[in-house]
Amino acid sequence: xxxxxxxxxxxxxxxxxxxxxxxxxxxxxxxxxxxxxxxxxxxxxxxxxxxxxxxxxxxxxxxxxxxxxxxxxxxxxxxxxxxxxxxxxxxxxxxxxxxxxxxxxxxxxxxxxxxxxxxxxxxxxxxxxxxxxxxxxxxxxxxxxxxxxxxxxxxxxxxxxxxxxxxxxxxxxxxxxxxxxxxxxxxxxxxxxxxxxxxxxxxxxxxxxxxxxxxxxxxxxxxxxxxxxxxxxxxxxxxxxxxxxxxxxxxxxxxxxxxxxxxxxxxxxxxxxxxxxxxxxxxxxxxxxxxxxxxxxxxxxxxxxxxxxxxxxxxxxxxxxxxxxxxxxxxxxxxxxxxxxxxxxxxxx
Numbered sequence: 001x002x003x004x005x006x007x008x009x010x011x012x013x014x015x016x017x018x019x020x021x022x023x024x025x026x027x028x029x030x031x032x033x034x035x036x037x038x039x040x041x042x043x044x045x046x047x048x049x050x051x052x053x054x055x056x057x058x059x060x061x062x063x064x065x066x067x068x069x070x071x072x073x074x075x076x077x078x079x080x081x082x083x084x085x086x087x088x089x090x091x092x093x094x095x096x097x098x099x100x101x102x103x104x105x106x107x108x109x110x111x112x113x114x115x116x117x118x119x120x121x122x123x124x125x126x127x128x129x130x131x132x133x134x135x136x137x138x139x140x141x142x143x144x145x146x147x148x149x150x151x152x153x154x155x156x157x158x159x160x161x162x163x164x165x166x167x168x169x170x171x172x173x174x175x176x177x178x179x180x181x182x183x184x185x186x187x188x189x190x191x192x193x194x195x196x197x198x199x200x201x202x203x204x205x206x207x208x209x210x211x212x213x214x215x216x217x218x219x220x221x222x223x224x225x226x227x228x229x230x231x232x233x234x235x236x237x238x239x240x241x242x243x244x245x246x247x248x249x250x251x252x253x254x255x256x257x258x259x260x261x262x263x264x265x266x267x268x269x270x271x272x273x274x275x276x277x278x279x280x281x282x283x284x285x286x287x288x289x290x291x292x293x294x295x296x297x298x299x300x301x302x303x304x305x306x307x308x309x310x311x312x313x314x315x316x317x318x319x320x321x322x323x324x325x326x327x328x329x330x331x332x333x334x335x336x337x338x339x340x341x342x343x344x345x346x347x348x349x
Contacts, residue, residue, distance in 0.1 A: 101141025
């Protein structure tokens, strides 16, 4: 009997998945890598080989992160590749989480920031040609939607459905605000939506959200019964949450961003619960009147490693205006990004 159990356990051991984290020395990366190594992203039975990448000047801190991962003795962590070489970092990875980017500094114009991020994401896109087949990519670095779009344009071997950006942080923030308003546990709230850009134009939508109560699923809008708050303060609170945290912490969101990245990949790979959707920045297929060619946040369900945009939701006039406004900003960002490219490269896209 013991022999049978041993053989059975041996046959059911999963092969390690290789997970890349760029910008691994930063605050989000430092919070994220132990979550991945502990199994919070891909499950408690999925072995991991972590690829951690940062710039040359961060070589020593990167080595320090590697030492800490080793010292933590995570049972699921089967190997660590710590490097400043982007091609080495991308070789064979199954999942890539792109935290690295160039932040906007005081006095910089948007076009200057965009130009620097285009250079970063063109280089990383080229390196991801060495990733494993069907590699899944999550872009976190801002401007996340447009960085994901640039990555898609310069990584032709990666299907566009496999390149996404993080709006799960905004989604989770919306859930938290609803739970706080109703004085309930956040796990009882589901199906909020973040439409559009990961920016202050995003539209947090509760029109289809529900709460689990003793009477069953009840609409959030009916339970709160305050349209002024839902159409005003709630939206601006979620839109401005990142800035509010910076004001309080003197640093940008790290713990919550890392947790949201875990949630995004977890649900994408392992699936969303039945009857539940989440928000992901994905390449538009024209759903809800959003032009194809933008990376836009939609409500999605996930199954067997594939996401699907939720269809057939009723959109009122208030929502339509908000959704179009954030799409307009994304289109302007796309045009700005393309203006930073070499004319020959633009013609080739």
